[in-house]
Amino acid sequence: MSLNIKHLLGLKDVPKNDIQLILDTATTFREVLERPIKKVPTLKGTTIVNLFYENSTRTRLSFELAEKRLSADTLNFTTSNSSTKKGETFKDTVRNIEAMKIDMIVVRHQSAGVPHYLTKISNASIINAGDGRHEHPTQALLDMYSIREKIGKLNNLNVCIVGDISHSRVALSNIFGLITMGAKVSVCAPPTMLPKNIEQFGVKIFHDINKAVAENDVVNVLRIQLERDAGNTIPSLREYHNYFGITGDVIERNNKDILILHPGPINRGVEISSEVADGPYQIILDQVTNGVAIRMAVLYLLGTMN
């Protein structure tokens, strides 16, 4: 079995078979992570560059660990500056790195479309680790994996994404992936946090967190950007917490069977209360562990294609 896709740019056009294969392959690697020696020789001799143009701790660590677990050689290129400010163009940077004979590029960038652009200027296999507010496909894959692991299926499941959908790459990837896998997806946020025509993707819109929790099986809680949102898209963090925050009270009043996900890092007391973040409904740290398995699966499947 092999993938139809050659790069993982987003989940928009990834066929169901491919998502299925990635999730199933991740199950194997998830088992590897429980072994005393958590390393397999699968990508020995493969060189992977982690090209991170934006601050990221957990995604970069997760990819790096996945690469090491697969015995790949890894290089990290991290800069918070855009190439334009540095003097060297993005294209020249990529060409330089590629001249060192690398096989795969994992890229995080503040501009949407950079992974697509990379496929045009590089021969390496490209994995999108987050481009602007566009997509973050491995996050959505690990979310789907975690839901499937806990509930046993994705088909016909009701999943709601809560938070700043406008500025979220996690939301779009989850919407595309979950819909492909047969789930029913909704979003819950104040209208200022919803992008124009989000309903075009077939998602339902909630503005009431109680309803959203009551009518769904899973809630995926997005991080609120403290510095950006307060005073602009929402009046205050306090008001957001009171009206859209996931608290023990909201869960217990509406749906005690709910499963809570959060891609991290969490803002306790803003989008999620501590009692929920540490409580019985959430699988936040499982997501982190599964993230390594999912990234191993993606790297393995793309890295072993011809």
Add this chain to the structure above:
Amino acid sequence: MKLLLKNVHLLNPEQNLDETNDLLIDEGIITKIGNVSKEEMNSSEVYDYSGKYCVPGLFDMHVHLREPGREDTETVQTGSNSAAEGGFTGVACMPNTTPTIDSAEVVNSIKKKAENHLVDVYPIGAVTKDRKGEFLAPIAELVDAGAVAFSDDGVAVKTASILRSALEYLKMYDLPIIEHCEDETLAGGAMNEGSVSTLLGLPSIPTIAEDLTVMRDISVAEYVDGKVHIAHISSKKAVQLVIEAKAKGIKITAEVTPHHFTLTDEALTSYDTNYKMNPPLRTEEDVNAMIEGLKDGTIDCIASDHAPHSIEEKEAEFIFAPNGILGLETQLGLSISELVHKNHLSFSQLIEKLSINPRKILNLPVPQIKVGEKANLTIIDSDEVWTVDIKKFKSKSKNSPFDKRLLTGKSVAVINNYQFYKEGKFQNLK
């Protein structure tokens, strides 16, 4: 030297001229229409232009020549060459140069660089000092030096108050302010806001950014009875606002670029930065409104917003790439293909949009095709099928999304300022 253009379709709606005849040009002056003698024929360079149009030289009232400041991307010389290749004998150049065209010295230096060229270059002065929206530029001095209009293009005139002052001051000269209509508090995105921006995850600019400034400008123009020309109109609502303003007799005119009546934001799914411009490509509904606006006369003219950028600037990551594309060498072909061959405009109406109306907006004389006049002409083959090739552009830059596009209609030659341009070569007629 004598030029004889045989069997050419002479067309100038301004003169009610529409006939096929022979045109004799001696040392750059039209000396005869019809009845050309054997003797004259033998002493002339003869071109058989059967089936081709001869119209008053085309005029593009919105180009960026990048000089002074960014001579690596375009100069007055290369931009003028690009204009001649595209069929234009006159251009008006925007003041967002470095330094800004906000002093007589800069106007003079541009005019000096343009003085021996076939193409007439008319500088547009900045409305405010350094286009910052704080203090009026020396408008009278700029008019004296030769500025034909005023604009802070790149941005709208910052405040209603300074716009009001400028419009009132300009009433002394009956010249327009050309407005890049965009509310700065809603600006800053990389594409049009809508379904496609949501799909692509790109920061977006809503159409209300344009509409609000059009509304403001119409109100101010009405109040002071000033003249405002809306540059690169792109939203359906803005066209509606112009219709209403014109009906009330407010002095509003508008231009549209070929890309805004040809392309939609769907093109951005490629993340190709050659589709990044401001105003951004909008939806099919907006494109249709542009075409309707051209048909019913709401939109007075077509202008390219010719915006050269270097390859390395355009090859940046999408959100960092600059806005704008080249236009001078594709404008006529796109206009004929999209408007004339699709039966939206007659060829004669197109010439009004590309030659006559822009000059009228700027109070410039429209060239006449008659004996005794200096020849200022464009020869057009409206049926020539050709493929755009950016490698052949005369512009110094290459940033066009129309590379490899098949177009119908092309400029064959241009004549102006006692020079003849054809197939990449200038020839002196004196």
